[in-house]
Amino acid sequence: MQKVFERPKSLNDRPFHYCPGCGHGIVHRMIAEAIDELGLQDRTVFISPVGCSVFAYWYFETDNVQAAHGRAPAVGTGIKRANPDSIVISYQGDGDLASSGTAEIIHAAARGENFTVIFINNAIYGMTGGQMAPTTLVGQATSTSPYGRDPKFAGYPIHVSEMLATLKAPRYIERTSLNNVANLTRTKRAIKKALDMQNKGEGFTFVEVLAPCPTNWGLDPNESIDWMESNLIPEYPLGVYRDVKTAEVKS
Amino acid sequence: MPMIAINEDRCKGCSLCVRVCPTHVIEMGKNLNAKGFYPAVYTGGKCTACKVCTLICPDICIEVFK
Amino acid sequence: MKVLMKGNEALSEAAIRAGATLYFGYPITPQNEVGEYMSRRLPTIPGGAYIQAETEVASINMVYGAVSTGRRAMTSSSSPGISLMMEGISYLAGAELPAVVVSIMRGGPGLGNINPEQADYFQATKGGGHGSYRMIVLAPASVQEMTDLTVLAFDLADKYRNPVMVIADGNLGQMMEPVELKDSYPNNYDHSAWALTGAKGRKGHTITSIYLDADEMEDYIHKLYRKYGEIERVETRHEEFLTQDADVVIVAYGIVSRVVRSAVELLRAEGIKAGMVRPITLWPYPKAVLRKLAETATFFLACEMSMGQMVEDVQLSVEGRRPVYFYGRSGGNVPTPAEVVAAVRQRM
Numbered sequence A: 001m002q003k004v005f006e007r008p009k010s011l012n013d014r015p016f017h018y019c020p021g022c023g024h025g026i027v028h029r030m031i032a033e034a035i036d037e038l039g040l041q042d043r044t045v046f047i048s049p050v051g052c053s054v055f056a057y058w059y060f061e062t063d064n065v066q067a068a069h070g071r072a073p074a075v076g077t078g079i080k081r082a083n084p085d086s087i088v089i090s091y092q093g094d095g096d097l098a099s100s101g102t103a104e105i106i107h108a109a110a111r112g113e114n115f116t117v118i119f120i121n122n123a124i125y126g127m128t129g130g131q132m133a134p135t136t137l138v139g140q141a142t143s144t145s146p147y148g149r150d151p152k153f154a155g156y157p158i159h160v161s162e163m164l165a166t167l168k169a170p171r172y173i174e175r176t177s178l179n180n181v182a183n184l185t186r187t188k189r190a191i192k193k194a195l196d197m198q199n200k201g202e203g204f205t206f207v208e209v210l211a212p213c214p215t216n217w218g219l220d221p222n223e224s225i226d227w228m229e230s231n232l233i234p235e236y237p238l239g240v241y242r243d244v245k246t247a248e249v250k251s
Numbered sequence B: 001m002p003m004i005a006i007n008e009d010r011c012k013g014c015s016l017c018v019r020v021c022p023t024h025v026i027e028m029g030k031n032l033n034a035k036g037f038y039p040a041v042y043t044g045g046k047c048t049a050c051k052v053c054t055l056i057c058p059d060i061c062i063e064v065f066k
Numbered sequence C: 001m002k003v004l005m006k007g008n009e010a011l012s013e014a015a016i017r018a019g020a021t022l023y024f025g026y027p028i029t030p031q032n033e034v035g036e037y038m039s040r041r042l043p044t045i046p047g048g049a050y051i052q053a054e055t056e057v058a059s060i061n062m063v064y065g066a067v068s069t070g071r072r073a074m075t076s077s078s079s080p081g082i083s084l085m086m087e088g089i090s091y092l093a094g095a096e097l098p099a100v101v102v103s104i105m106r107g108g109p110g111l112g113n114i115n116p117e118q119a120d121y122f123q124a125t126k127g128g129g130h131g132s133y134r135m136i137v138l139a140p141a142s143v144q145e146m147t148d149l150t151v152l153a154f155d156l157a158d159k160y161r162n163p164v165m166v167i168a169d170g171n172l173g174q175m176m177e178p179v180e181l182k183d184s185y186p187n188n189y190d191h192s193a194w195a196l197t198g199a200k201g202r203k204g205h206t207i208t209s210i211y212l213d214a215d216e217m218e219d220y221i222h223k224l225y226r227k228y229g230e231i232e233r234v235e236t237r238h239e240e241f242l243t244q245d246a247d248v249v250i251v252a253y254g255i256v257s258r259v260v261r262s263a264v265e266l267l268r269a270e271g272i273k274a275g276m277v278r279p280i281t282l283w284p285y286p287k288a289v290l291r292k293l294a295e296t297a298t299f300f301l302a303c304e305m306s307m308g309q310m311v312e313d314v315q316l317s318v319e320g321r322r323p324v325y326f327y328g329r330s331g332g333n334v335p336t337p338a339e340v341v342a343a344v345r346q347r348m
Helices: A023-038 A052-058 A072-082 A094-100 A102-111 A160-164 A181-199 A221-235 B016-020 B052-056 C007-017 C032-044 C056-067 C079-094 C121-125 C143-160 C170-174 C214-235 C254-269 C287-293 C310-318 C337-347
Strands: A003-005 A044-048 A063-066 A087-093 A116-121 A172-177 A205-210 A239-243 B003-006 B026-028 B040-042 B062-065 C002-006 C022-025 C049-052 C074-077 C099-105 C136-138 C163-169 C176-180 C238-241 C248-251 C274-279 C281-283 C299-304 C324-328
Touching: A023 A052, A023 A087, A023 A116, A023 A181, A044 A052, A044 A072, A052 A063, A052 A087, A072 A087, A072 A094, A072 A102, A072 A116, A072 C022, A072 C049, A072 C056, A087 A094, A087 A181, A094 A102, A094 A116, A102 A116, A102 A160, A102 C056, A116 A181, A160 A172, A160 A205, A160 A239, A172 A181, A172 A221, A181 A205, A181 B052, A205 A221, A221 B016, B003 B040, B016 B026, B016 B052, B052 B062, C002 C007, C007 C032, C007 C074, C007 C099, C007 C143, C007 C170, C007 C176, C022 C032, C022 C056, C032 C049, C032 C170, C056 C074, C056 C079, C056 C099, C074 C079, C079 C099, C079 C121, C079 C163, C099 C143, C099 C170, C121 C281, C136 C143, C143 C163, C143 C176, C143 C214, C163 C170, C163 C254, C170 C254, C238 C254, C248 C254, C248 C287, C248 C310, C248 C337, C254 C274, C254 C299, C254 C337, C274 C287, C287 C310, C299 C310, C299 C337, C310 C324, C324 C337
Parallel strands: A044 A063, A044 A087, A087 A116, A116 A205, A172 A205, C022 C049, C022 C074, C074 C099, C099 C163, C136 C163, C248 C274, C248 C299, C299 C324
Antiparallel strands: A003 B062, A172 A239, B003 B062, B026 B040, C002 C176, C136 C281, C238 C274
16 A cells, blocks of 8 residues: 655644634645645745734744734745745735735735735634624624624725736736635645746736635534535635736736 | 545544545544544545545545555 | 935945845835935845835835845834834844834924924834834934944844844934945854745744743743843943033933034033033943933933933933933924023023
């Protein structure tokens, strides 16, 4: 018998601290697999945001830095400009990226910084206990929208992939989901493609991943997947929003 | 004969592997693990080593053999 | 060979010659020349990079990223922008990262104006950011010192792995004076033990400022404070002018110290034994010299372009042994020597 699947080398053996059914662990593994497959481990600098994945640096066998809330794309810019040979991954949740760090993500994308952003969108704040996020759906109840998000007071969900796709510099933007095997496969492929493009110096790459947050959605892991399929994915259409090689870009 | 091995100490009982396994060879166990979860268990049934369970497992608890 | 240079540009050239060829900043008067100068020079230097960031918040975090690779990097701003950088500065201190931040003070609070002031002393020295940290703060009083103290700032930042601020005001930033610069300044600090250069042939390095366990956090803070104690013991700097027999000791830093120097001479001409202590490091503050002078002086007068902030450190240093008075101007008004002389006479 031959082992055909095991833990990726770019992850150490520490168990994840995430809740049962959380999307972070799935994406961490995919990133680590992509790093292994592309042979980037000894050049990677992994940026942990502020949120449930603030402790992502506990797991990655790469260089790690933890950034202030929302600042990861700025920290990534500094790292990449200081050491263009590094492979920089800015790993962020929706509170970090779509709320506190909207300026940083938009301008890193507008400048076309040559690093990869992995954006985990679970439409809620996890670490702080289930508050409303800019990505929270209309009508979705959270600890700070107890009567359901009401656009009259709290506006509408922010669609980051579409927003960034209005910018000229980004080379690859895709939104994927973790709800089923097909989309899981697409997510892994997107992450690997983004890192590969960065490694080839293509420029700014961005993967938005719709992910379950059972604990703060108040659902069990299976119900969470169902809720993603009936509510989250319809609000956030999956697909590629930008995929262009530098050579193809008309100045 | 392909098979999987589930690290039942690390499993948090999320049951997503059960959801996606095409040949339904995984089910939720009956006895609690050290962390107080009912872990997923491999029933010993006909596994095809498709590795779909490892794709979704949030805690990398499953190894696959062929 | 002396060259006539503007303060903001002189400190920029000095930083470049000290190897800081990474600059991230945002326009704000009265320090725009720093960014402009860097935008001209850095793209021409191999490995150099200039970014006009979207905000000062982003600027300081770009510095955080850049210095985490072990390279020298800096940012600069003025009062409101420095307020936006305070979170980042606390993170730099919390993660023990060497970085230089230049603050060219202007009128406040709020939008204030673009005239010079010294009302950000508390912000710089009393922890404008959160948590138990200290930042070394250097206060030049001439364009030459703008260059010398910027070079020193990079050395101290690397030596102690701590953020260092060079703090001046709109006058010093905008005025031109002859300056002498070396061709280059050494950078003999090896950060390979912690820098994020890629885990090739070594375990991964991690830079974070998180310590969940209370004891671990306390131990870490105590470690930082042992470092700060060492800095206080070794790196405190000040200048004394005619203090040996001084009855009146005037304390002033930066641009105001030049006015006070003239006032001391005027007072001496009138037979009043005045002297000046000029702090060069605002933190660590030169307490010892003031405590010693408190044994011989009659009273102290702190002079600032604010409503009195450094005066509190004078009081802390003198510990009530002698009266400590204050004279200051605000809004962009620079005190004149005659005003300082009058302020002293009033207390005689």
